[in-house]
Amino acid sequence: MKKIISFFVLLLFLIFVTNTFSAKDEIPSIESQSIIYFGDSIAEGSANNYISWSDYIQEQASFKKSVNVAKSGATFSKVRKNNMIISQVLRHKKENYDYVLLQGGVNDAMDEAPLGVFNPSFQPESFDDDTYFGMLDLTFYYVTKYYNNSAIGVIITYPTPTAKDHGWRGKTSEPEVYYEALRKTCEKWEIPMIDFSKGKLKTVISTSELKDGLHLNNLGYQKISPYLLAFIEQIQPYQKDLEREEEIIHTGLISFPHLR
Secondary structure, three states, rough: OOOHHHHHHHHHHHHHHHHHHHHOOOOOOHHHHEEEEEOOOHHOOOOOOOOOOOHHHHHHHHHOEEEOOOOOEEEEHHHHHOOOOOOOOHHOOOOOEEEEEOOHHHHHHHHOOOOOOOOOOOOHHHHHOOOOOOOOOHHHHHHHOOOOOOEEEEEEEEOOOOOOOOOOOOOOOOOOHHHHHHHHHHHHOOOOOEEEEHHHHOOOOHHHEEEOOOOOOOHHHHHHHHHHHHHHHHOOOOOOOOOOOOOOOOOOOOOOOOOO
């Protein structure tokens, strides 16, 4: 009799432990999550009837909420002061999303934005916002401030070797210096990235999947989207504990009236 009682006590304990750890370790389904996309015309899908990777990802993932605020022509740097990715971030700073995905750098290469130098500091007063490096830092400063505890990821754009053949100017055919700066800044802020410009993903997109030497055609969006969804599913909430100073005013950034 004692053995039977002991067996049932052990059984009840194992059931309790199993249920406790299952509940603790349970990961919310992606269907109950939300996502926002920031970026330029490639993320927006403006050259593909505004059908982008966000649409194909949504078909596969069925996020509870999916918002794409990317805008054609957007830059990380100030070369296009009225159309910056940081403006997209700040316009939506009071909204909560489980996932945040950024893409950019193409228009900075097109306009040959001043590169600047890598800065190891996390203090915004040290960022040179007249340079690409400085504006990357400022963008990530605000992304990690307003979306701390969200899973943040960066897309480094695929190669565009025939861009100049289609009339695109600047460094659109040779953007590597801008993508390398983006890689270094992501590493500094410990933000995961999916890199289509080098390594094993460099050949995912071919020139036949570029509509005009720069933007993806519909087949290109369909092809790249599963890679992006796999990336989204593996990134974790950003929880780096950075010392934050009071929000600062950058009077040179004319598209930020809410910072004044």
